[in-house]
Amino acid sequence: MKTEIKLIKNGKRLDGRKNDELRPIKIEAGVLHRAEGSCYLEWGGNKVLAAVYGPREAVPRHTQNPLRAIVNARYNMAAFSVDDRKRPGPDRRSREISKVISEALENIIITEKFPRASIDVSIEILDAEAGTRCAGLTAAAEALVDAGIPLKDIPVACAAGKIEGEIVLDLGKEEDNFGDADLPIAIAPRTGEILLLQMDGHLTQKEFDKALDLAIKGCKTIAELQKKAILEKYQKNMEG
Ligand code: CDP
Numbered sequence: 001m002k003t004e005i006k007l008i009k010n011g012k013r014l015d016g017r018k019n020d021e022l023r024p025i026k027i028e029a030g031v032l033h034r035a036e037g038s039c040y041l042e043w044g045g046n047k048v049l050a051a052v053y054g055p056r057e058a059v060p061r062h063t064q065n066p067l068r069a070i071v072n073a074r075y076n077m078a079a080f081s082v083d084d085r086k087r088p089g090p091d092r093r094s095r096e097i098s099k100v101i102s103e104a105l106e107n108i109i110i111t112e113k114f115p116r117a118s119i120d121v122s123i124e125i126l127d128a129e130a131g132t133r134c135a136g137l138t139a140a141a142e143a144l145v146d147a148g149i150p151l152k153d154i155p156v157a158c159a160a161g162k163i164e165g166e167i168v169l170d171l172g173k174e175e176d177n178f179g180d181a182d183l184p185i186a187i188a189p190r191t192g193e194i195l196l197l198q199m200d201g202h203l204t205q206k207e208f209d210k211a212l213d214l215a216i217k218g219c220k221t222i223a224e225l226q227k228k229a230i231l232e233k234y235q236k237n238m239e240g
Pocket of ligand 1: 082083084086093128129130131132133134173176184
């Protein structure tokens, strides 16, 4: 990635944020009626819908695990979610993201409770503006909570990265395109266990440590928003 435009001007990022500031995030749990659990999430310019189906008998049967449930997360970018012409349906990038999100969720769901079952998670990116895998995983986690699936913790994701030689939280679109590095992570916030870690670009060991610390701080802030959203759903249900 090569910097072609100035990403920091007068100490501020292009959208006016400080280096350790997240984009605005809105989380709503339980937005769909047919799914067992669901979540709608806005994160900067990203709009994401996540829905959970199951646990239900895994089909075809040869995919069943007699000891635990399998977790299938499917990340899909709507054809209208990006500026470029995007063919509908899975491509290499969405397969990769589906795989890493499935693995992250599988490590936090108490899958031993549901032998031979599958837990299916659909993640639909309706509008994309950098950081969609983090937004998608965070929404999927909220939908799992809404579905009442037993979890060891509520996973949460956030990225940090490097632009103009500085370590910053939660890269925006231009920062992602023209910055030096992007480090998306997902954690279990209670224990700090890392559930997903990817890196695009180059960081020194010192920069990596700083970016990781910052991304973990971001995750912890977002974890509070996840908890608030689920409480709000139950409060609304009790009132209505
Ligand atoms: O979205 P995320 O940062 O997790 O993944 P990425 O592969 O680093 O993509 C960064 C951004 O590029 C996405 O969020 C989209 O805004 C954009 N993108 C796009 O415009 N067209 C695509 N086919 C894929 C990504």
